[in-house]
Amino acid sequence: VTTEPGETDRVTHDAEARLWVEQLRSGHPRHEEAVGKLHGVLVRVAFDEFSRRRGQLGARAGPEYDDLAQQAADGALMNILRKLDEFRGLSRFTTWAFRFVISEVASKVARDAWRRQPPSRDELVWGELPDWLTPRPGERLEQREQLKVLSAAIGELSDRQREVFVAIALNDVPIDVLALQLDSNRAEMYKNLFDARRALRKGLAAAGHAVVEESASP
Amino acid sequence: MTGRRRQLDELLRAKEGDAGCTAGLEILDAYVDRELAGKDPAREFPGTAIHLQSCPGCKADHDGLLEAARRWLVNPQRFAAAAAGAGDPGPLLALEAHRPHEGDRPGT
Numbered sequence: 001v002t003t004e005p006g007e008t009d010r011v012t013h014d015a016e017a018r019l020w021v022e023q024l025r026s027g028h029p030r031h032e033e034a035v036g037k038l039h040g041v042l043v044r045v046a047f048d049e050f051s052r053r054r055g056q057l058g059a060r061a062g063p064e065y066d067d068l069a070q071q072a073a074d075g076a077l078m079n080i081l082r083k084l085d086e087f088r089g090l091s092r093f094t095t096w097a098f099r100f101v102i103s104e105v106a107s108k109v110a111r112d113a114w115r116r117q118p119p120s121r122d123e124l125v126w127g128e129l130p131d132w133l134t135p136r137p138g139e140r141l142e143q144r145e146q147l148k149v150l151s152a153a154i155g156e157l158s159d160r161q162r163e164v165f166v167a168i169a170l171n172d173v174p175i176d177v178l179a180l181q182l183d184s185n186r187a188e189m190y191k192n193l194f195d196a197r198r199a200l201r202k203g204l205a206a207a208g209h210a211v212v213e214e215s216a217s218p
Numbered sequence: 219m220t221g222r223r224r225q226l227d228e229l230l231r232a233k234e235g236d237a238g239c240t241a242g243l244e245i246l247d248a249y250v251d252r253e254l255a256g257k258d259p260a261r262e263f264p265g266t267a268i269h270l271q272s273c274p275g276c277k278a279d280h281d282g283l284l285e286a287a288r289r290w291l292v293n294p295q296r297f298a299a300a301a302a303g304a305g306d307p308g309p310l311l312a313l314e315a316h317r318p319h320e321g322d323r324p325g326t
Contacts, residue, residue, distance in 0.1 A: 048285070048286060049286065090248035091248045092251055094290050099283055102282045106275065133225065146226075170229075174274065186275045197229075198232045
């Protein structure tokens with residue numbers, strides 16, 4: 001009998017995951033210990049992730065990072081314990097658990113950015129194409145016409161689609177910051193952005209200026 | 219493809235089959251573990267692969283999760299120490315007996 005590559009790892013991961021899930025359940029003799037250890041790991045992951053995203057955070061002293069990491073780990077731990085039954089074993093338990101703390105960090109970073117510098121009106125309201133997209137003197141008439149059609153098509157989007165497209169696609173407002181500004185969430189913002197992009201592609205194609213889709217690298 | 223065409227293609231990227239944020243987030247851990255195992259996650263989760271090309275928020279989460287999971291694989295002792303806090307940096311849970319030798323682990 002041969003062993004498929006990776007099978008030993010999978011068995012090991014299953015055993016690890018089973019232990020985590022069992023011991024994290026309330027009532028298990030090692031519950032408190034397991035919760036404490038997972039929390040410690042989550043604090044470490046949160047600290048690393050805040051550090052990775054520090055460019056989006058305002059200037060902070062070291063202890064403030066520690067405090068933020070503790071808060072993110074607290075929030076993640078609560079969600080993990082609440083959703084323990086939803087763990088399906090499609091990944092290592094730890095990778096699944098880390099997902100929650102990464103999400104907490106992303107949310108805290110966005111809130112910090114939004115408090116310090118909420119999107120300005122100019123970043124949300126459609127006026128004209130940004131400089132980097134405006135026609136250049138040497139460009140062919142066809143390209144200039146294409147941008148003119150695009151500009152008109154942006155004006156024809158629904159109010160929400162236009163607001164989201166202008167903010168995220170044209171002005172680089174972070175999607176989670178925009179979600180806070182508009183009292184929404186990332187998924188809804190992305191749906192608006194996706195629909196706006198589809199409508200604009202359609203509008204350009206209808207006017208004879210279709211944008212050929214490039215296969216993006218993964 | 220010219221620079222302008224590329225700019226427009228990226229600006230208007232909306233590919234068929236995009237799984238969206240919610241569906242993508244639900245399997246991000248499985249996606250990342252496939253990557254760390256040297257597999258192509260796009261084969262198993264094509265909708266998420268497309269989504270990660272277009273959604274800056276989910277892409278940032280993916281990158282953070284990939285880095286955290288990789289660190290876990292490469293240096294679990296660092297996490298065990300964090301888990302133990304100021305106390306005895308013993309094994310993380312009662313897991314050591316179930317783990318293969320460190321050298322057998324992927325990423326080491």
